[in-house]
Amino acid sequence: MADSLDQIFIRAKQWLLSPLVGHAPNWLVQIGSSLLNIIALLGVFLTLFALISVLERKILGRMQNRYGPNRVGPFGLLQPVADGIKMLIKEDIVPVRADKVVHFLAPILIAAAAILALGVIPYGRNMTPFVIDGGILFFFAVGSTNELAVFMAGWGSNNKFSMLGAMRAIAQMISYELPLLITVLPVVMAVGSLNPDKIVFAQKYYYFGFVPHWFVLTPWGATAFILFFVSGLVESNRTPFDVPEGESEIVAGHMTEYSGFKYATFFMAEYLGMFAVSGLAVTLFLGGWRAPLPWLAFIPSYIWFFAKLSILLFVFIWVRGTLPRTRVDQMMNFAWKFMLPMAFTCLISAAVWHYAGRRLSGWLWSFATIAIVYLVLSLFLDTRKKFTPRTYRFAE
């Protein structure tokens, strides 16, 4: 019974494709299977996007001691419908001297990159939409096309503020792409494969019968998870790193000249990017769709995945409600002077953990590696702006 509930979507897909299997050529069945995967993926994640957009406003409101939107449906949960109607009926203004093709394609490219990145994450047992051998590399390759799309948005608007905002956004994204990649490397090294299914498979065991073998419960894994999470915050342009879209900074940065449905596409792409990064964090560090305790494995695998995803999304929203925005130079210093050395330390620490035997001595040595580097960095790294003492020319 537990297995049939777990595999219910796989069985549904096979039942839907069964009229085609015997009669149509093989490539048509494969295309049909892929299309069903894509439709399911889009359906689930667009619904989740709508839900998270209203839940975020409600949670932020509660943190700020007020109700969020509560007019439209029961507890305000139909607010996305009202938002969608508003976005669709707004006039679509394109600046006169803007480059029309580039201006039109930029939001589409960002949304396409986010949706493509969602396709390689395992959502349940046997429920990865597209199994690619280098799945993690596919995720990052598609995410790196975000930079070009942001540049297209900034340049296509023919607006100096948009261009400046796009340059800042690209600088931010490029700087944090390195820690994002290097913190994934310890997990890939420990598993020996770039395939997300194999990474979830390697987190199968339980120590002492009840402590799961998730990588977040190792010293290098915990540090790598925190660094990956912060880099994910930056890559999706969320507070405290939302300099590209802060109103007091640069109007709306590269999204200034977009209105109506194109702005909604940018908004959707930001949230889908958040889902993709959270999904990858769950896969790499939190054990994917596996249950935390062996006797809880009767609960279907996709429920565990979405539960863990929801916890991570709540932390995203929580951080947004708590922390103020960083300055651009503070953000860059943080990336290059702190996160990159810590990411390399995680890599070395994972190697130490593996070669000291994956036992208690390995844990202690790897924890010591990370602790020493962190102490050195925190004591000797000083990135405050130094002001020269002020000299007065006339008054003394």
Add this chain to the structure above:
Amino acid sequence: MNSVVFAIIAIFTLTFALAAATNPRLMHAALSFAVMFVGVAAFFFLLGAEFVGLVQIFVYVGAVAVLIVFTILLTRRDAEKDRGFNWGGVIVAIAVFAGLVWAILKTQSVSIGPPVIKALTVKQIGEALMTSYVWPLQCVGVLLTAALIGALILVLEDKRE
């Protein structure tokens, strides 16, 4: 089915390559160049070398294309269009194309079909990189560091004291 996909990707790639080579508007040519590399990566996927295709998208579309559009932006004082097109280049390109296609079609040994091979996993590439090709890997690392430092020094403005 395979040949239909190959024909579609080939037409896509060559169209955008031609657009990148001949479009007088600089930005559109640079963006067509980025799209062309996605087509080339699709070729690598068709040939069974998926890792190379992904590295191609990562390096070219994610880094080289961004570098090129930034450079266009930074060197844009006069105009947005590239004035002048040298038609002698077209003749040379067509001549080279004709010569090489004639050479390919005359060679008997390249008219072979694809043999059945085992799928190449990333693990095999990693093992090969770390055992047989470790010296080229280190040399490429040194080369990339030298290129990074060299490019930085080239664009550093000398400060007048």
Add this chain to the structure above:
Amino acid sequence: MTLSIWLIVSVALFCIGLLAALSRRHAIFILIGIEMMLAAANINFIAFWRFAPQPAQPIGVMVAIFSIAIAAAEAAVGLAMVIAVYRHFHTTSVDQLDRLKG
């Protein structure tokens, strides 16, 4: 799909790159042409790797990976040079860069 079809496509991409490198006047587009030629050579390597009897090591794939890395390094240095030349001569048209002393 025979090997000759793949080689013809690779030659077509190479000649379009040659076209870009020979007939454009803006320095950046000459660099774009060179990158296109390198991509065509990579397709060639991978096509020959696919259609040939497999060696012990995946040599074609290795050469293509190193070629991509080296092409990226060369593009970075070439573009830095274009910026430096632009700062000095205030033009990027290679027709006007015909004197050794500035």
